[in-house]
Amino acid sequence: xxxxxxxxxxxxxxxxxxxxxxxxxxxxxxxxxxxxxxxxxxxxxxxxxxxxxxxxxxxxxxxxxxxxxxxxxxxxxxxxxxxxxxxxxxxxxxxxxxxxxxxxxxxxxxxxxxxxxxxxxxxxxxxxxxxxxxxxxxxxxxxxxxxxxxxxxxxxxxxxxxxxxxxxxxxxxxxxxxxxxxxxxxxxxxxxxxxxxxxxxxxxxxxxxxxxxxxxxxxxxxxxxxxxxxxxxxxxxxxxxxxxxxxxxxxxxxxxxxxxxxxxxxxxxxxxxxxxxxxxxxxxxxxxxxxxxxxxxxxxxxxxxxxxxxxxxxxxxxxxxxxxxxxxxx
Amino acid sequence: xxxxxxxxxxxxxxxxxxxxxxxxxxxxxxxxxxxxxxxxxxxxxxxxxxxxxxxxxxxxxxxxxxxxxxxxxxxxxxxxxxxxxxxxxxxxxxxxxxxxxxxxxxxxxxxxxxxxxxxxxxxxxxxxxxxxxxxxxxxxxxxxxxxxxxxxxxxxxxxxxxxxxxxxxxxxxxxxxxxxxxxxxxxxxxxxxxxxxxxxxxxxxxxxxxxxxxxxxxxxxxxxxxxxxxxxxxxxxxxxxxxxxxxxxxxxxxxxxxxxxxxxxxxxxxxxxxxxxxxxxxxxxxxxxxxxxxxxxxxxxxxxxxxxxxxxxxxxxxxxxxxxxxxxxxxxxxxxxxxxxxxxxxxxxxxxxxxxxxxxxxxxxxxxxxxxxx
Numbered sequence: 146x147x148x149x150x151x152x153x154x155x156x157x158x159x160x161x162x163x164x165x166x167x168x169x170x171x172x173x174x175x176x177x178x179x180x181x182x183x184x185x186x187x188x189x190x191x192x193x194x195x196x197x198x199x200x201x202x203x204x205x206x207x208x209x210x211x212x213x214x215x216x217x218x219x220x221x222x223x224x225x226x227x228x229x230x231x232x233x234x235x236x237x238x239x240x241x242x243x244x245x246x247x248x249x250x251x252x253x254x255x256x257x258x259x260x261x262x263x264x265x266x267x268x269x270x271x272x273x274x275x276x277x278x279x280x281x282x283x284x285x286x287x288x289x290x291x292x293x294x295x296x297x298x299x300x301x302x303x304x305x306x307x308x309x310x311x312x313x314x315x316x317x318x319x320x321x322x323x324x325x326x327x328x329x330x331x332x333x334x335x336x337x338x339x340x341x342x343x344x345x346x347x348x349x350x351x352x353x354x355x356x357x358x359x360x361x362x363x364x365x366x367x368x369x370x371x372x373x374x375x376x377x378x379x380x381x382x383x384x385x386x387x388x389x390x391x392x393x394x395x396x397x398x399x400x401x402x403x404x405x406x407x408x409x410x411x412x413x414x415x416x417x418x419x420x421x422x423x424x425x426x427x428x429x430x431x432x433x434x435x436x437x438x439x440x441x442x443x444x445x446x447x448x449x450x451x452x453x454x455x456x457x458x459x460x461x462x463x464x465x466x467x468x469x470x471x472x473x474x475x
Numbered sequence: 476x477x478x479x480x481x482x483x484x485x486x487x488x489x490x491x492x493x494x495x496x497x498x499x500x501x502x503x504x505x506x507x508x509x510x511x512x513x514x515x516x517x518x519x520x521x522x523x524x525x526x527x528x529x530x531x532x533x534x535x536x537x538x539x540x541x542x543x544x545x546x547x548x549x550x551x552x553x554x555x556x557x558x559x560x561x562x563x564x565x566x567x568x569x570x571x572x573x574x575x576x577x578x579x580x581x582x583x584x585x586x587x588x589x590x591x592x593x594x595x596x597x598x599x600x601x602x603x604x605x606x607x608x609x610x611x612x613x614x615x616x617x618x619x620x621x622x623x624x625x626x627x628x629x630x631x632x633x634x635x636x637x638x639x640x641x642x643x644x645x646x647x648x649x650x651x652x653x654x655x656x657x658x659x660x661x662x663x664x665x666x667x668x669x670x671x672x673x674x675x676x677x678x679x680x681x682x683x684x685x686x687x688x689x690x691x692x693x694x695x696x697x698x699x700x701x702x703x704x705x706x707x708x709x710x711x712x713x714x715x716x717x718x719x720x721x722x723x724x725x726x727x728x729x730x731x732x733x734x735x736x737x738x739x740x741x742x743x744x745x746x747x748x749x750x751x752x753x754x755x756x757x758x759x760x761x762x763x764x765x766x767x768x769x770x771x772x773x774x775x776x777x778x779x780x781x782x783x784x785x786x787x788x789x790x791x792x793x794x795x796x797x798x799x800x801x802x803x804x805x806x807x808x809x810x811x812x813x814x815x816x817x818x819x820x821x822x823x824x825x826x827x828x829x830x831x832x833x834x835x836x837x838x839x840x841x842x843x844x845x846x847x848x849x
Contacts, residue, residue, distance in 0.1 A: 165629055166500015166730070200734075300499070302629070350529045381796040383788045396789070403790020407777035411769065418766030419793050426796045428830035453786075454802040456733065458762045 147446045149473035153370055156313070158280050158333065161373070162304040163344030164354045168375045170197040171457050171465070172344045174223075177372070179474040181221030185292040188279055189225045192272045193299060198225045202459060211279075215459075215465070224291070226279065233271040269307050270327050277330045280338070290292045300371035301343065301358040305365050306346040307342070308334055309382070318370040319357075340370030347436035359443045369376065371446040373469075374437070378452050380430050387392060388391075390427035395420045448472045476815045478756030479822035479845045484724065485514040488621065491610070493720035493754070496627045496636050498738040501730045501760040504528045505833050505842060506826075507626040508536065510726070511837065513843035514622050515548075515559035522560040522620040524610060526603070526628045529576075531834035536561040538746070543568045545614070553836055560620065569606040570596040578699075586699050591692035601639030603628040608714040615717060634745055637715075724754040731758050731807035731825075736814050743818055755822030755847065758811055763827055764797075764804045771801035824848060 159180070161173040170191070177189040189212060191198050196206045202214050207227040260383040279439050282290045299307045310330045333339060341362055345355040355372060362369045382390060389395075397420055402413060411419070440447060449469055492708050493506040501521055504525050511523035522545045525533070533539075537548050545560040553559075573594075575583050596602060606788055607628055614623050627636045661778055717723070725746055729739040746753045777793035781787050807825075815823060826845045833842055 159501055164500060165498065167734070215670045267768075349531070349834070353530070381792040383792060386789055387692065395793075400790050400793050402501070403781060403787025404794075405779065406784065407780045407790070407794075408770075409773070409777050411766075415766045418764070419769070419797055422797055422800055423793050424801075425830040432831050436670045436759055454806065456806055475599070 147448075149371065149448070149475070150446055151471075152280055152337070153446065155473055156370065157289070157291075157293050158276070158339040159370065160298045160304070160308065160339065160341040161295060161344060162298045162301050162341060162358065163350045163373075163375075164302075165300050166348075166352050167344045167346050168457075169300065169344045170201055170297050171294050172373050173449070174201050174374055175462050175465035176342070176471055176474065177223045177295040178217050178221075178436060178462060179469035180293045180295065181215075181217035181223050182219055182466065182470050183217075183475065184220040186222050186224070186290070187217075188291045188294045189223055189297065190228060190276055190279065190294060191226075191297040192228045192230075193297075193310070194229060196227060197297065198227065201457070201462070214459060215462075218463075225367060228272050228275045230268045230271050232259075232360065233275045234267075237271065237274070241242040251305070263442075266310075266396065270310055270325050271332070273308065273330045273334065274309055274326050276334050280333060286303075289452075295375065302352050304341070304359045305367065308367055310334065310423075335368075337368070339368060341367055342370040342373055343376050344373045345435055346376055347378075347433040349436065349439075352436045352439050355440065356443055359445065369443070369445055371448055372440060372443060374440070374447060374449045377449045379435060380428075382427055382430070387427055387430060390423055391431040393424050393425050395427075402470055448474070476754075477820070477822040478848065479757070479824040481510065481824070482517070484754060485517055485519065485622070486529040487720055490622060491594075492717075493724050493726055494620070494627065494636075494718065495625065495726045495727035495728055496742060497757075498735050499629045500847045501728050501735050503629075503728045504626045504724070505532065505839070506728050506757055506759065506846065507624050508532065509833075509839045509842035511559060512839045514624070515555040516840075516843075518556040519572075519622045520558045520620050521624060522562065522614060523621045523624045523626070524562055524614065525626045526564050526607060528563065528626075529832070529834065530621075531832075535562060535835045535839070539826060540561050542608075543572070545772055550836055564603075564607055564610055565841065566603050566606040569610050570602065571639070573725075574694055576651045581746060586696065589692055589696045589699075591696045595696075601635075604636050604639035606652060608718075610717055612714045612717055618769060631802065634741060637745065637749070640846055644776040662753070669701070672844065690722040696738065719749070719751055721752075724752050726754050726757060728757045731761050733809050733810060740814065740817060743821055753821065755824065756814070758807075758823060758825045760809075760828035761807050761825040762800055763825070764801050766797060769797060774798045774801075779794070 159176060161169055161176060163169040163172070174189060177187045178435075189198060198214070199206050203223075204214065208226055209229050211224045211226045213222055214225045215373040217223060226433075245251040249455075272381045275296065276296055279291060280294045284290050298304050306314065310327050342354045343358055359369045386395075397416060400419065401411075401416060404416075437447075448469060449472075450465050453464070455461070484493075493507075494508060495503045495510070497503050503525065505523060507523055508528070511521045515521045524545075525536075528536075528538070535550070537550060543562065543565040545562040548559040548561050559790075571587060573664075574586050578586060582589040603625070606679075608623065611623065611625055614620065696808060727739050727742055727746075729735040743753060743756070775798045778791045778798070779792040781794070811823065813824065815821070824846065826842070829838065829841060831838075833839055
């Protein structure tokens with residue numbers, strides 16, 4: 146495990162992506178808590194309309210408004226926002242056109258859905274536009290309202306398209322209000338203020354997808370941040386026993402003798418079960434190590450989060466945040 | 476709990492289509508491939524349609540690239556009683572082929588070069604699902620296989636597979652696009668009165684944002700497409716009907732995780748609401764305890780004692796990893812029991828996790844054995 150870098154500490158927008166099923170939302174929430182630790186104010190944003198944050202923090206669905214959802218150690222605060230493309234478009238149109246009542250009617254008729262579907266890039270521009278507004282917003286004292294913003298972004302397969310606002314804009318009008326707004330988004334996303342983190346599991350597919358995503362981010366001139374390896378299994382076996390056990394060889398008599406020393410007298414069947422469990426564990430740990438080796442190709446800071454046998458609840462999020470803070474996240 | 480029995484299902488000649496669905500990352504593709512392999516070895520003539528397989532898994536089936544046509548799986552030492560074909564879906568190509576088959580050469584070129592078509596066929600979020608259904612329809616129509624096993628596109632929600640085609644056709648068939656594609660009518664007084672000033676404000680706003688050219692392209696595309704297929708909606712409807720026909724069965728795949736099981740619940744409820752036949756739930760990658768007689772607390776106490784005396788590191792490690800496993804297995808069992816309480820009628824099979832990734836026929840065969848509860 147390597148640690149968080151000085152460069153990442155300077156980022157104000159942390160985009161979190163990853164293959165489906167890797168625990169992207171969980172890790173994004175833990176990252177927000179870790180960044181808030183020590184008294185900072187962090188906004189956690191989701192954009193896919195699935196209310197993952199509300200489910201994770203075990204609360205009612207979030208409205209299209211920023212709400213405080215958690216406190217972090219040391220007086221920090223995490224706020225959350227579920228950005229909705231339709232609401233963002235209406236909010237946006239209202240700045241330039243006096244739609245008023247017509248706006249609501251259009252929404253009812255499904256017109257907004259239509260416009261965002263007609264030009265898929267439009268939806269992304271609107272969502273990232275709202276995120277930019279949150280990152281750059283300043284209070285009456287001239288300071289940023291949020292010290293950091295964590296974005297639970299679309300999965301790796303779609304994230305580059307999502308962030309590549311320049312390309313999306315190619316489909317859209319060359320002039321007009323949205324053009325000006327998107328230029329600000331492009332500046333932010335390609336600056337040192339933004340880092341794109343990738344959540345991975347130590348399995349073949351997620352690791353390959355992570356490496357592909359790193360290459361894709363690089364070629365789109367977006368900055369990969371850290372790889373956040375989720376659900377890392379504890380390695381229980383002594384290092385020298387591991388390769389032999391992974392080949393299916395566990396010295397049953399040695400295990401039996403050890404167990405006897407601890408006062409455990411087990412029948413043959415149970416002992417066989419223990420040996421089988423040990424072999425499976427060893428194979429898993431070994432393939433985990435191989436996956437880790439492969440991940441090193443990315444040459445990015447790699448932070449590990451442990452597999453939590455009891456599952457993820459709010460308390461577990463704090464546990465994961467503590468691990469991240471321990472790895473230098475701030 | 477009713478146990479989901481795969482062998483009778485695979486052996487039944489009445490089973491013609493199996494659709495494997497579930498949220499992303501739960502092992503749909505592997506499940507689909509393993510079921511297809513097992514069916515072929517039991518004597519069926521099977522084709523498996525995969526969407527986005529891991530490279531090595533694809534290679535193990537002899538799939539080197541997306542070529543959009545089923546190829547027979549020919550691997551040394553693989554001599555099934557039946558036959559196994561496999562293919563990877565190429566979404567863009569399926570869409571292009573669909574256009575080429577139905578339009579004349581000239582009109583096809585006109586559609587294929589339309590910028591709006593290029594956007595819809597490559598990046599619209601429902602297109603992959605729509606094309607998977609389209610391909611399934613084609614395979615059924617070809618009538619060369621007696622069992623088709625379908626993997627579904629990776630999406631966050633299993634429901635997308637059912638909803639996306641409808642969403643695509645709603646957009647392309649919707650009233651706005653009709654208004655756009657019939658500018659003469661839309662500018663006439665009558666229609667404007669009906670939709671009111673909202674629409675003109677809206678088109679003004681939209682064309683400011685997306686540009687007039689895109690609206691123009693969209694409208695040209697829809698007109699050309701409409702005359703060719705008689706509407707997207709009907710076509711989506713036809714493939715939808717196919718999924719409700721006898722001989723089709725849905726296999727819902729989930730990991731023993733809260734999110735995946737929640738998605739599975741939604742999907743199961745939806746299938747029953749739509750009258751679509753559910754075979755059951757595959758709870759993939761479970762970790763049953765293999766030394767069931769040793770309680771975790773006892774194992775941990777013994778491990779602590781061994782650590783204190785420092786004599787038997789291997790035995791202590793074995794005890795600790797056993798305690799981990801008991802905890803994981805207990806949690807998985809609770810989650811599955813909760814699912815069964817909510818859906819008592821749904822047959823279920825737990826598939827113990829293979830310790831390593833599946834990327835060859837042996838792995839698929841082993842996965843098949845576990846699916847069948849062997």
